[in-house]
Amino acid sequence: MRKRNNLTRRNFLTTALTAGGVVVMGSPFAKRLSTLLRRETPPQKTIQEQVNTPQRQGFSEKSYREETELERKLYQTERDISFAVIHHTASERGSASSIDQAHRARGWDAIGYHVVISKDGTIEYGEDYGRPVSKQGAHCKGKNVGSIGIAMIGNFEITSPTQAQLDSLYQVLNTIKDKYHLTRDKFYGHRELKATLCPGKNINIKEIRENLK
């Protein structure tokens, strides 16, 4: 009933506006009419508002923030990413900062890896040290074009990664897989591409691939 009334009112107002001569454009009456007409149109969201509206309402605020940070740090369109390489650092200690210093000491312009995962599962980004994902890495000679390099702190010839480390690794790999539309077989251990022990015998690459979403 209400809808019908509105329609009727709209028709009346439109007719009044288009009758010509009756309404002087810019007169207070014309302004009042156009205000009334505008009111009947539901407010439209701008494109920007639509883009900014979170679609995944089921996520808690915390996990939503974490997810967007990972995506923001790992996803870019400047480079064509087609695979990822998993490394260990062959050292039980260290951080993105100490690796950055070591790699710069070799004459490189920044840390060679795009991502470093510490024993407690903290994810550090090469971006914070001058190696964003948009910049080619220096982690797997001959295979740096089109790849993202991820290193876990540890010598996995001797020890094993912590559960926290593996959890973060899966978060990183699944985000890369999702954002760049990669299949499981695009995730390699360094030793599958080059003659090296990296990332250590205690890393089962096949199992990691199978566990990806």
Ligand SMILES: [Zn+2]
């Ligand atoms: Zn390696």
